Amino acid sequence: xxxxxxxxxxxxxxxxxxxxxxxxxxxxxxxxxxxxxxxxxxxxxxxxxxxxxxxxxxxxxxxxxxxxxxxxxxxxxxxxxxxxxxxxxxxxxxxxxxxxxxxxxxxxxxxxxxxxxxxxxxxxxxxxxxxxxxxxxxxxxxxxxxxxxxxxxxxxxxxx
Amino acid sequence: xxxxxxxxxxxxxxxxxxxxxxxxxxxxxxxxxxxxxxxxxxxxxxxxxxxxxxxxxxxxxxxxxxxxxxxxxxxxxxxxxxxxxxxxxxxxxxxxxxxxxxxxxxxxxxxxxxxxxxxxxxxxxxxxxxxxxxxxxxxxxxxxxxxxxxxxxxxxxxxxxxxxxxxxxxxxxxxxxxxxxxxxxxxxxxxxxxxxxxxxxxxxxxxxxxxxxxxxxxxxxxxxxxxxxxxxxxxxxxxxxxxxxxxxxxxxxxxxxxxxxxxxxxxxxxxxxxxxxxxxxxxxxxxxxxxxxxxxxxxxxxxxxxxxxxxxxxxxxxxxxxxxxxxxxxxxxxxxxxxxxxxxxxxxxxxxxxxxxxxxxxxxxxxxxxxxxxxxxxxxxxxxxxxxxxxxxxxxxxxxx
Numbered sequence: 113x114x115x116x117x118x119x120x121x122x123x124x125x126x127x128x129x130x131x132x133x134x135x136x137x138x139x140x141x142x143x144x145x146x147x148x149x150x151x152x153x154x155x156x157x158x159x160x161x162x163x164x165x166x167x168x169x170x171x172x173x174x175x176x177x178x179x180x181x182x183x184x185x186x187x188x189x190x191x192x193x194x195x196x197x198x199x200x201x202x203x204x205x206x207x208x209x210x211x212x213x214x215x216x217x218x219x220x221x222x223x224x225x226x227x228x229x230x231x232x233x234x235x236x237x238x239x240x241x242x243x244x245x246x247x248x249x250x251x252x253x254x255x256x257x258x259x260x261x262x263x264x265x266x267x268x269x270x271x272x
Numbered sequence: 273x274x275x276x277x278x279x280x281x282x283x284x285x286x287x288x289x290x291x292x293x294x295x296x297x298x299x300x301x302x303x304x305x306x307x308x309x310x311x312x313x314x315x316x317x318x319x320x321x322x323x324x325x326x327x328x329x330x331x332x333x334x335x336x337x338x339x340x341x342x343x344x345x346x347x348x349x350x351x352x353x354x355x356x357x358x359x360x361x362x363x364x365x366x367x368x369x370x371x372x373x374x375x376x377x378x379x380x381x382x383x384x385x386x387x388x389x390x391x392x393x394x395x396x397x398x399x400x401x402x403x404x405x406x407x408x409x410x411x412x413x414x415x416x417x418x419x420x421x422x423x424x425x426x427x428x429x430x431x432x433x434x435x436x437x438x439x440x441x442x443x444x445x446x447x448x449x450x451x452x453x454x455x456x457x458x459x460x461x462x463x464x465x466x467x468x469x470x471x472x473x474x475x476x477x478x479x480x481x482x483x484x485x486x487x488x489x490x491x492x493x494x495x496x497x498x499x500x501x502x503x504x505x506x507x508x509x510x511x512x513x514x515x516x517x518x519x520x521x522x523x524x525x526x527x528x529x530x531x532x533x534x535x536x537x538x539x540x541x542x543x544x545x546x547x548x549x550x551x552x553x554x555x556x557x558x559x560x561x562x563x564x565x566x567x568x569x570x571x572x573x574x575x576x577x578x579x580x581x582x583x584x585x586x587x588x589x590x591x592x593x594x595x596x597x598x599x600x601x602x603x604x605x606x607x608x609x610x611x612x613x614x615x616x617x618x619x620x621x622x623x624x625x626x627x628x629x630x631x632x633x634x635x636x637x638x639x640x641x642x643x644x645x646x647x648x649x650x651x652x653x654x655x656x657x658x659x660x661x662x663x664x665x666x667x668x669x670x671x672x673x
């Protein structure tokens with residue numbers, strides 16, 4: 113099944129696909145970010161990938177492009193799993209939001225923005241979710257120190 | 273006489289902040305509620321009070337050292353988190369645990385699931401107003417915690433499984449005790465059901481509350497019993513079998529209406545199925561080793577009454593595997609999910625070949641369930657918000673990571 117999907121996908125979005133890989137029987141696809149929403153919508157409508165298992169960012173510090181947003185898809189009727197990775201360059205940290213395809217992406221994209229600073233275009237309410245709203249920096253980036261960069265400004269208000 | 277006409281008054285919106293310290297929010301969850309009279313017009317949950325950055329911390333630790341971190345996610349059933357992480361790393365490294373370890377893990381996972389569902393039932397019923405159930409449930413939960421303590425020495429943060437197997441073998445007499453407990457447990461579930469299932473007040477408070485249809489339930493990312501209450505048969509134990517789940521026989525209870533009452537029935541039925549699995553595990557428990565031969569080595573404290581090496585403490589080399597110079601790991605990435613007590617618990621791990629994970633991503637069901645609260649709560653009564661928080665079975669340690 114997954115081979116058929118990949119073949120079909122290659123015909124539809126030939127220009128967009130950069131790499132098709134496999135590790136421990138899990139297939140993944142590396143794509144350009146420009147038409148990511150079209151690809152995902154096409155997958156959802158034609159191959160009924162109705163369950164967005166996960167959406168998150170990864171920081172490959174030192175590589176170009178630096179960031180990736182990973183979409184882990186699962187089709188409940190067909191029992192097929194597929195992972196799509198969209199690469200994002202440090203110069204242009206934007207990608208299309210998929211909230212209107214899967215509402216679950218709402219908070220997952222907010223988390224991704226909070227942790228990596230990736231901006232999702234078309235998101236209804238893009239703001240920080242775990243960190244305080246006036247927090248500086250993006251904690252899950254590889255160049256963010258584990259112990260943080262000094263005290264958070266808001267802590268002064270708390271202890272005063 | 274033209275008097276005062278009530279209909280002309282615009283109902284003003286009233287903003288209520290529920291939490292972060294509210295007994296019914298099960299931790300530090302804050303809800304901004306806009307009320308029109310007693311109806312919820314708008315609901316906006318806010319999380320992050322318990323954020324500890326477990327994903328960031330995991331990048332600085334070695335693979336075995338991440339196991340205790342996963343305990344701190346869903347602390348009500350932390351055994352399942354440990355197993356979930358270990359299964360993910362095993363799939364990444366290509367390690368296959370021996371059969372006895374698989375059955376032991378399956379057994380402790382299901383015991384944890386029962387204890388989680390008991391705590392859920394206790395607090396959910398308490399929130400709605402049924403006090404007695406709380407005491408009944410804690411009676412059995414305490415016994416399960418005793419068993420888990422006997423197995424691994426801890427009651428809350430177990431860290432019992434390890435990559436490639438389990439930490440300690442279980443004695444035969446403990447298995448017999450668990451077997452006897454399970455025999456009587458089915459009758460205990462009947463007791464809880466006797467208190468609630470046909471209770472008129474319980475039905476009035478739960479039926480038709482927080483309804484979500486199957487399509488929306490999938491789209492909003494609900495998993496676990498919360499999804500199955502809407503009639504979708506999706507269980508990670510059946511769809512992606514791990515450990516010994518392919519060798520035991522169990523059913524997946526599914527609801528019909530997608531309301532709080534059906535989710536309650538699903539979880540109660542799931543306790544019966546879990547008890548069935550525990551019983552089968554004890555019956556089929558194979559003999560043999562509890563650790564795969566190619567598992568990552570750990571320096572564990574010596575067993576018995578032998579004293580620890582005096583330098584063992586000071587060097588802090590308590591759990592120091594670390595032959596990082598050897599290229600022991602393949603490069604690659606894997607997404608591996610297990611059926612957590614709340615829903616689908618997924619681990620995504622990227623390995624760059626060093627001894628530490630490059631990226632650990634944890635897909636936590638509670639976080640996603642909280643994001644679905646507005647969908648369930650808007651248009652409902654304020655008093656039902658408490659039932660809706662309860663029915664989704666959230667724990668903030670997991671949601672905030």
